[in-house]
Amino acid sequence: MVKKLLFIIIIVLALFTGLLFPSIYLFVEEKYTFLNSKIPEVTNNLIWKISFICHISFGGLSLIIGWIQFVEKLRKKSSILHRKIGKLYVLSVIISSITAIYIGFFANGGFISAFGFICLGILWFITTIIALISIKNGNIKKHQNFMTYSYACTFAAVTLRLWIPLLNGLLKSPELAYLIVAWLCWVPNIIVAYFINKHRKTIKE
Template sequence: MTSGLLGSKPENLLASFWYMPLFYGHILFGGVALMVGWSQFSTKLRAKRIQLHRNLGKIYAIMVTISGISSLIIAFFATGGIIAQLGFTVLGVLWLATTYKAIISIKRKKVIQHQFWMIRSYALCFAAVTLRLWLPLLIGGLGLEFIEAYKIVAWLCFVPNMIVAELIIWWLQQPKALSID
């Protein structure tokens, strides 16, 4: 018997040849994106080692693509039913779309637009962290059952992140905005 999140999945799903590779692939490639992505916001890295910044950016985009596509498939089987499934599907679509927009922006040499799209993309990537912060708070702090908490966290893991991202983008566009570093 599997425990934790996978414990709520049907045995036939877990025994399928495709679910577990997608599930762990999503975690692995998303984890690499999470680790690589934060360094991309360093103005010092961009200024002093632009080629490293570009290479890490390519790695980030590849990792997001793999993790994001797998997330869209496994979202259909999310614990918590349609509410959680929709939340994780919206997250996956937005993550892929914002990353794509960032790539298109930089290919068109629209650096500022690229930076804004990457802020959005990484805010969505960071949902992996905020999910793990919110879930124990909802269960332990508010006393919710796991399934109810998971339905909420499917949205709570990324909607506040996007609000913060949009506030950062707004702030960066204000006169005399300071460097992120």
């Protein structure tokens, strides 16, 4: 019961974040969004702007559809649908992670936050590619484990937005909060994914 409730919460947060935040950046004036904190040299850079739009759009899509792959009943009911959603998820992550690595170099807060977001983008890309290669090689267990790591990285979009207001309230320093959240938004997710995979291994063996 608790496990199902937690999964429902994850779905709601994923759908809310995946739909709302890309829409904000696509349809709301920049001065009312996070982009207002960026210097004009960055926001006026066409490559950065295209990368940012690709990142939030395909990142939002991967967040919206990724959780579906963990619903065992749906996976067993239609393996074809599972594969099609999986291909769309992988494509979305590849685009969003590569652009995330690029825009990470322009992150607010300097080296510490930039390095945190760049590491996230690289890990997101690598775990997804390993999961893809694993299933092509017929290694289902490794595929499941690395897809769990991949979606843990995807879910950083949610945890970032949960941590930011909490850190701002506790630290009273948006600059320090941003430095911390660049790491806090994804490192605990990976740790949780590790224990999920470990538990999955225990169950199967």
